[in-house]
Amino acid sequence: MIAVQKPSAVPDPLSVPADAPEHCPGTESDLAGKSDACAGCSNQEICASGATKQPDPALPFINDRMKNVKRKILILSGKGGVGKSTFTAQLGWAFAADDNTQTGIMDVDICGPSIPLILGIASEQVHSSSSGWSPVYVQDNLGVMSVGFMLPSSRDAIMWRGPKKNGLISQFLKDVDWGDLDYLLVDTPPGTSDEHLSIVQYLKESGIDGAVLITTPQEVALQDVRREIDFCRKVGIRVLGLVENMSGFVCPSCKTESQIFKPFTGGAKRLAEEMGVELLGAVPLDPRIGKSADYGVSFLDEYPDSPATAAYIGIIVRIKEILGD
Amino acid sequence: MDPQEQSQVTRRLLSVKNIILVLSGKGGVGKSSVTTQLALSLYDSSPTTRVGILDVDLTGPSIPRMLGVNDHGVHQSTSGWVPVYADGATTRLASMSVGxxxxxxxxxxVWRGPKKNGMIRQFLSDVRWGDLDYLIIDTPPGTSDEHLSLMEHLAGLHSRLSAVVVTTPQAVALMDAIKCVSFTRAVNLPVLGLIENMSGYVCPCCGEISNVFSVGGGEEMARKENLRFLGSLPVDTELVGLLDAESDVPDVLSDNQESFPLLRRYNATPSAKIFKGIVKNILDALANVTAGP
Structure with a gap:
């Protein structure tokens, strides 16, 4: 299914093999090979021998690649469809607007990769060379890697369980020739599962500079963000701040602002206060943002006068400030 | 099939007539809200219809909030876990969620695949669903562990399975919806049809309809993919508010005897009316699927 030539061997999945029993304690656990659930598992012997508690063999290679990356930022949100990919793309474009800044975007949403379409490079392919897989370049200083570049057709569904997804994420970090980067932005799928755990574990040694959380104003989205902040605290990732997307809509006909997704419970502002994180800004809902994403053009460049552009720029400036750049 | 060979899941769910999966490739297009609306509409279709909602979005469960039963817990009984009944003592609307x-x-x-798989199996085999006319399963975005696990565990009940695909009209969502349809073909899951959600928003001030997330993409896709188009739902702020509410807020209109205020309030929203048409299409499609070989 993957169209890339000469793939390097997929490393052992980080924690749980594909054929693991249901209550597998995880191959790195102290109970690996010894818990009740391990009885009868074909991997029991390997787990019990302690070999699996060794660091992942891919880690030294990942650390080596990531040495040349100054800042690594995760874009997270508990809920889907709140605008992670759109925000990641805008952030990427904004960083890359400075010719001297090298930016990379890594899309680890394996089952629903939107980044290629939003950046207008959906028909591109990944090429491999002796130094690794080369990212697809949107412009000179903006490289992108996504599973979307590896599918023969955009219609194809990737029906993978966790371990295979983890293997690909490790390859994205280990085998992609990112070069020297000032920023690596990682766009994630919704939730707190395999992809998130993997990216955090693979980047633990090289260090993640922080996470930007995206939400929409309604409570159903906010409750998922609460879980995501809890996740960040559990795994020790710094939360750079919260972005409220789709907050308010200006009717193109009468110019009145109304709330499509009403913040009945106080919206991101109250959540930010409640959880002690910073609210980086609120981006109003502008139908042209979605349109720009569909056509793969930069909203910031197309509509520099829009209030949404001003909001985006304010947030991006604040992120740079927090990072001290 | 010899009952001895039937899996626990199959035995437990033999009392469920139809199992409908609500799918969408992309997140945030309204799977949970469509699931809730579908359940409420089916519930309301006759005074005896029994409906169950199973939320298998394990890392982002929204169903408890939407049904207004956020603070409820699950109880054990000798015959299995007791689901949470959103309609109180009437017990015709059962729900189960990791929430x-x-x-x-x-x-x-924060769970990896194998743990999610175990939870889903327990939801299907250990919950005392009882006799249900419809079990509606709300899924997380994507085509991964949860979806594969569901198909695996429900394999013994394949003839009762069908799916509804939800999308929003913009290209980014449609692309994922097509992936989702490819998934249903790969696992041989009959699709009842496609619902386009968030198509258009009516300005509360001037009544102008804005196509916030473009419009018509769903219908176009249904035509190309040879799927039944079930209908389109505009953005309904009343519905957003209703499904967002903390839980049953006491309001002056309801008398104390009322056991299910959510349904009454839902029926007052503009969406409820549109959804009646969608449910009719779903039932038509369901009749075709079950009438098939």
């Missing part, structure tokens, strides 16, 4: 199992609502469920 009911969390001590603190802000807790994150």
């Amino acid at each position: 009911f199992l969390l001590k603190n609502k802000g807790d994150s469920v």
Whole structure:
């Protein structure tokens, strides 16, 4: 299914093999090979021998690649469809607007990769060379890697369980020739599962500079963000701040602002206060943002006068400030 | 099939007539809200219809909040876990979600695939669903562990399975919806049809309809993919508010005897009317699927 030539061997999945029993304690656990659930598992012997508690063999290679990356930022949100990919793309474009800044975007949403379409490079392919897989370049200083570049057709569904997804994420970090980067932005799928755990574990040694959380104003989205902040605290990732997307809509006909997704419970502002994180800004809902994403053009460049552009720029400036750049 | 060979899941769910999966490739297009609306509409279709909702979005469960039963917990009984009944004592609308199992609502469920698989199997085999006309399963975005696990565990009940695909009209969502349809073909799951959600928003001030997320993409896709188009739902702020509400807020209109205020309030929203048409299409499609070989 993957169209890339000469793939390097997929490393052992980080924690749980594909054929693991249901209550597998995880191959790195102290109970690996010894818990009740391990009885009868074909991997029991390997787990019990302690070999699996060794660091992942891919880690030294990942650390080596990531040495040349100054800042690594995760874009997270508990809920889907709140605008992670759109925000990641805008952030990427904004960083890359400075010719001297090298930016990379890594899309680890394996089952629903939107980044290629939003950046207008959906028909591109990944090429491999002796130094690794080369990212697809949107412009000179903006490289992108996504599973979307590896599918023969955009219609194809990737029906993978966790371990295979983890293997690909490790390859994205280990085998992609990112070069020297000032920023690596990682766009994630919704939730707190395999992809998130993997990216955090693979980047633990090289260090993640922080996470930007995206939400929409309604409570159903906010409750998922609460879980995501809890996740960040559990795994020790710094939360750079919260972005409220789709907050308010200006009717193109009468110019009145109304709330499509009403913040009945106080919206991101109250959540930010409640959880002690910073609210980086609120981006109003502008139908042209979605349109720009569909056509793969930069909203910031197309509509520099829009209030949404001003909001985006304010947030991006604040992120740079927090990072001290 | 010899009952001895039937899996626990199959035996437990033999009392369920139809199992409908609500799918969408992309997140945030309204799977949970469509699931809730579908359940409420089916519930309301006759005074005896029994409906179940199973939320298998394990890391982002929204169903408890939407049904207004956020603070409820699951009880054990000798015959299995007792689902949470959103309609109180009438017990015709059962629901189960990982949200009911969390001590603190802000807790994150950070699980890899195998643990998710185990939870889903328990939801299907250990919950005392009882006789149900419809079990509606709300899924997380994507085509991964949860979806594969569901198909695996429900294999013994394949003739009762069908799916509804939800999308929003913009290209980014449609692309994922097509992936999702490819998934249903790969696992041989009959698709009842496609619902386009968030198509258009009516300005509360001037009544102008804005196509916030473009429009018509769903119908176009249904035509190209040879799927039944079930209908389109505009953005309904009343519905957003209703499904967002803390839980049953006491309001002056209801008398104390009323056991299910959510349904009454839902029926007052503009969406409820549109959804009646969608449910009719779904039931038509369902009749075709079950009438087939």
